[in-house]
Amino acid sequence: MESFWSWFRWLHDATGINLTIFYDSFDRGRFASGFWMTVKLSAVCIVLSVLIGIVGAWLQRSRLRVTRRVVHWYIQFFRNTPPLVQLYFFYFGVGSLLTTTAASGANVPMVSNVAWAIVSLSFFAGAFNVEIFRSGIEAVPQTTIEAAESLGFSRLRTYLFIVFPLAFRISLPALNNNLVNLVKTTTLAYAIAVPEMLYVSSQIWSDELNVPEMMNVLLFCYFALVGLLVYVMHRWERAIRVPGFGV
Amino acid sequence: MTAAPAASAEPIVDLRDVHKSFGHVEVLKGVSLAVPKGGVVCIIGPSGSGKSTLLRCINGLVPIDRGSIRVASFDVHRLKTDAEKIALRKEVSIVFQQYNLFPHKTALENVMMAPVHVLKEDKDEVRVRAVALLGKVGLSAKADVYPGELSGGQQQRVAIARSLAMRPEVMLFDEVTAALDPETVKEVLNTIRELAQEGMTCMLVTHEMRFARELADVVYFTDGGVIVEAGPPAELFDHPVKERTRAFLSQIL
Amino acid sequence: MSRRWCSPLPQATDLAVLLPSASRMAQTAAAERIAGAFRLRLRPAHGVALLALFILGCGLAQAQVQPGQPSILATLWKWTPVLLRGFVFNLVISAVAMAAGTIVGLFLGFAQISLLLPVRKGAWLTTHFFRNAPWLVLLFYCMFLLPFQVTIFGVTIPIPDWIKATLGLSLPVMANVSEIVRGAIQSIPTAQWESAASLAFNRRQTLWMIIFPQCIKRMLPPWMNLYAILTMATVLTSIVGVNEMMSLTRQALSAENRSGLLLAFYSYVLFWFFLYCYPIARWTVRLEARYAVNH
Numbered sequence: 001m002e003s004f005w006s007w008f009r010w011l012h013d014a015t016g017i018n019l020t021i022f023y024d025s026f027d028r029g030r031f032a033s034g035f036w037m038t039v040k041l042s043a044v045c046i047v048l049s050v051l052i053g054i055v056g057a058w059l060q061r062s063r064l065r066v067t068r069r070v071v072h073w074y075i076q077f078f079r080n081t082p083p084l085v086q087l088y089f090f091y092f093g094v095g096s097l098l099t100t101t102a103a104s105g106a107n108v109p110m111v112s113n114v115a116w117a118i119v120s121l122s123f124f125a126g127a128f129n130v131e132i133f134r135s136g137i138e139a140v141p142q143t144t145i146e147a148a149e150s151l152g153f154s155r156l157r158t159y160l161f162i163v164f165p166l167a168f169r170i171s172l173p174a175l176n177n178n179l180v181n182l183v184k185t186t187t188l189a190y191a192i193a194v195p196e197m198l199y200v201s202s203q204i205w206s207d208e209l210n211v212p213e214m215m216n217v218l219l220f221c222y223f224a225l226v227g228l229l230v231y232v233m234h235r236w237e238r239a240i241r242v243p244g245f246g247v
Numbered sequence: 248m249t250a251a252p253a254a255s256a257e258p259i260v261d262l263r264d265v266h267k268s269f270g271h272v273e274v275l276k277g278v279s280l281a282v283p284k285g286g287v288v289c290i291i292g293p294s295g296s297g298k299s300t301l302l303r304c305i306n307g308l309v310p311i312d313r314g315s316i317r318v319a320s321f322d323v324h325r326l327k328t329d330a331e332k333i334a335l336r337k338e339v340s341i342v343f344q345q346y347n348l349f350p351h352k353t354a355l356e357n358v359m360m361a362p363v364h365v366l367k368e369d370k371d372e373v374r375v376r377a378v379a380l381l382g383k384v385g386l387s388a389k390a391d392v393y394p395g396e397l398s399g400g401q402q403q404r405v406a407i408a409r410s411l412a413m414r415p416e417v418m419l420f421d422e423v424t425a426a427l428d429p430e431t432v433k434e435v436l437n438t439i440r441e442l443a444q445e446g447m448t449c450m451l452v453t454h455e456m457r458f459a460r461e462l463a464d465v466v467y468f469t470d471g472g473v474i475v476e477a478g479p480p481a482e483l484f485d486h487p488v489k490e491r492t493r494a495f496l497s498q499i500l
Numbered sequence: 501m502s503r504r505w506c507s508p509l510p511q512a513t514d515l516a517v518l519l520p521s522a523s524r525m526a527q528t529a530a531a532e533r534i535a536g537a538f539r540l541r542l543r544p545a546h547g548v549a550l551l552a553l554f555i556l557g558c559g560l561a562q563a564q565v566q567p568g569q570p571s572i573l574a575t576l577w578k579w580t581p582v583l584l585r586g587f588v589f590n591l592v593i594s595a596v597a598m599a600a601g602t603i604v605g606l607f608l609g610f611a612q613i614s615l616l617l618p619v620r621k622g623a624w625l626t627t628h629f630f631r632n633a634p635w636l637v638l639l640f641y642c643m644f645l646l647p648f649q650v651t652i653f654g655v656t657i658p659i660p661d662w663i664k665a666t667l668g669l670s671l672p673v674m675a676n677v678s679e680i681v682r683g684a685i686q687s688i689p690t691a692q693w694e695s696a697a698s699l700a701f702n703r704r705q706t707l708w709m710i711i712f713p714q715c716i717k718r719m720l721p722p723w724m725n726l727y728a729i730l731t732m733a734t735v736l737t738s739i740v741g742v743n744e745m746m747s748l749t750r751q752a753l754s755a756e757n758r759s760g761l762l763l764a765f766y767s768y769v770l771f772w773f774f775l776y777c778y779p780i781a782r783w784t785v786r787l788e789a790r791y792a793v794n795h
Contacts, residue, residue, distance in 0.1 A: 076546060079538075085735065141346035143345060146308055151413060152365035215645055
């Protein structure tokens with residue numbers, strides 16, 4: 001492995017292309033941690049936003065008007081404002097209200113910036129998911145549900161075997177669009193100093209003064225990451241496609 | 248007309264003074280009818296006369312407000328728990344006008360699903376039976392095809408096969424040919440004709456008057472939530488008594 | 501020429517197996533995938549809500565006003581010229597980025613349907629490369645890698661920060677416009693190409709005189725939607741140090757050094773964005789309805 005890294009040292013000496021993230025173990029560790037932070041942010045936000053979407057879609061069918069109104073305005077706010085503003089709202093706005101006094105007597109925030117990034121991004125993507133899931137469930141014809149019930153399926157089994165699989169297949173393209181967008185939006189966490197890939201790279205290039213190399217590595221990494229996600233999603237869509245439906 | 252009408256004393260489907268309202272709109276205003284085992288009954292009438300609601304009440308999808316419905320040994324209007332309703336639905340099956348099939352399963356899987364999951368039968372046995380049923384409706388070649396790739400007539404025939412997999416006593420058909428092209432209507436009607444001739448008790452809501460005339464033991468004409476007139480097809484179609492019946496038939500025929 | 505063309509539904513069956521709303525969802529998802537941005541649906545209720553939020557913020561801030569300090573409205577009025585200049589700056593950035601991105605995106609989109617394989621593949625790669633990259637990363641790329649001045653024919657032209665940021669924003673616009681163009685061209689039925697060919701049009705004439713004019717109508721709604729998204733995305737430039745509305749608002753807040761102004765100021769700013777984006781969103785909806793009726 002060491003010989004692999006030292007090839008990059010040779011590259012630097014020979015051509016001036018300074019890729020310290022390969023031959024310098026400290027920078028390598030930093031960049032790896034940044035990369036994992038991006039992956040972690042994306043994964044946690046994807047899972048949380050899907051959960052928020054499911055809960056929101058269920059609450060939207062509530063009989064209480066108050067619940068429906070709250071969900072409606074939640075969706076409208078997070079859909080139609082820039083995600084950066086949402087991030088600032090959570091971190092600076094709500095975050096400044098949630099402070100405790102540390103042992104030193106200073107005001108410290110109770111929630112870390114990583115947590116706020118997760119909260120903000122999850123709610124952002126969750127707002128889209130609520131609509132996606134609701135439309136997916138409503139797109140299952142009532143007659144199909146009646147047909148299932150008439151065959152003797154209980155309500156639970158109808159939902160488990162018929163409604164949810166169908167709603168999921170209908171929702172998947174829109175959901176995939178949303179998830180890919182979410183992964184790209186995680187870079188905004190830079191603005192609140194979350195050590196994700198962009199932030200860490202900026203630290204590295206201000207230390208090592210190798211801006212072009214780092215920017216290219218960064219671009220390539222995002223291209224690979226998002227490209228991989230898009231490819232996997234595309235294959236998944238193809239695999240569970242309902243024939244006779246879709247583009 | 249069925250080949251051998253089995254006229255047993257006790258009707259297998261017995262409705263008495265059934266009332267049903269949706270909000271302020273009264274859809275069924277006191278409907279009574281009785282179907283003997285093996286009998287074929289056709290229900291005709293203008294749209295909005297409550298025909299589809301009637302069928303949905305018979306298999307318990309829609310609870311009634313007043314009156315009584317008995318199917319086989321079940322008092323449908325008294326069923327409360329899910330388990331009781333499931334037991335009823337093993338006896339009476341319904342085929343709808345559209346969106347019958349589960350689009351994410353193949354034709355064979357559609358037919359197999361209910362016996363496997365509801366009746367808890369062995370999968371291999373069910374598969375053998377399902378293949379036979381698909382053959383019976385003439386679709387053995389389409390066993391591994393998804394509903395989205397089947398024509399309308401083929402979809403409806405798979406739906407009939409799927410209902411038959413539950414071995415029901417009574418089959419209900421809710422305007423099953425209304426959404427189909429004229430060419431495919433025939434293939435579905437042939438399937439239903441075979442079923443009736445084999446002795447299945449059938450209740451059809453239909454606009455196909457020629458089919459009703461040929462196959463039905465009794466034709467009921469409903470309008471405005473009540474049964475206006477009933478009788479053997481020859482009498483009802485050729486010599487309708489009531490004015491409303493005459494008006495409706497003159498529009499249709 | 502690629503014979504693939506996107507039709508709304510493959511006609512495999514004459515009896516639908518799912519509700520029409522399901523196929524509408526599929527079409528929307530496919531359209532959003534091509535356009536690269538979700539559909540912004542602004543309604544008057546949003547403006548009302550923002551106004552309500554603004555009034556709430558003012559009320560909260562006013563409650564914390566010490567005697568001798570100017571009222572909230574006076575403070576806002578004092579800062580409005582500065583913020584307005586910042587807002588206009590945002591709009592300028594969005595307009596320039598949109599224009600630059602659209603022009604290059606058009607070329608890229610046509611290149612994606614080129615008959616020459618290297619051109620086609622290169623265009624496809626470029627488009628997807630810039631589509632997959634987050635907008636902020638592209639902004640950084642341009643900010644750091646473009647020179648701060650360029651010398652042409654002995655004349656030194658300085659490139660200020662905001663030009664670099666605008667170029668950075670025009671890159672994702674270019675990629676998305678390229679996809680919009682490609683999607684629109686491929687949605688024109690093959691029959692159009694065939695009729696043109698049978699009338700002895702060559703490929704260039706077919707594209708320019710027959711296909712593209714029909715595409716413009718289809719491209720306008722996603723293109724305008726992209727513009728609305730881009731306008732809201734110009735606040736990203738505050739992260740890379742451009743003195744646009746967002747950074748100016750932050751500077752104003754720290755200059756005032758009073759607690760409780762946050763909500764009032766930000767809802768004020770958001771309301772202006774709404775006033776600008778709402779007509780665009782409404783016009784998009786109207787255009788879409790007209791296009792849908794014609795087909």
